[in-house]
Amino acid sequence: MGLTDLAAQIREGLNGKSFDGSLKFDCGDDGVIVLADGSASTDDRDTDCTIRLSQDNLVKLLGGKLNPMTGVMMGKLKVSGDMGVAMGLGKLLAR
Template sequence: MALEDIAAGIRDGLTGKTFDGSLKFDCGDEGVIVLAQGDATTQDRDTDCTLRLSADNLQKLLAGKLNPMTAVMMGKIKVAGDMGVAMKLSKLIG
């Protein structure tokens, strides 16, 4: 699945929800998805927090098939920046 399709799914999921701060899913050569100001886009920019992971693991994370804490412990997700913003993500996808 292309990152643009994943971003569209995240946009749909954000309807009626709020997310303070900005967060970037960095999938390396495949691109990025940025959550900011109630939107999800594939346009790269600076964010409060960056999660580095594969596009495959991103799909698993958003589908609830990958536990975020376990993934961080196993090195499947690398977190840089404001950990508090990353913690808010669990409320969105939970």
């Protein structure tokens, strides 16, 4: 599954939910997914918060198989910028 497919899934998941700020999932050479303005895209831009992780770990994070706090502690994801935005993401991912 590519980042374009993941971005489409995130867009569906965001439908009807509000998200303050902007956030980027930076998967290095695989590309980025940017959450901003109530949608998700693969167009890179500056964001309030950046989460660096592998595409594999992004799939796990979005699928609920990787706890964000555990991921940070284990070094599987690195957060920079506005931590409040990252915390807001946790509420969006909750099922």
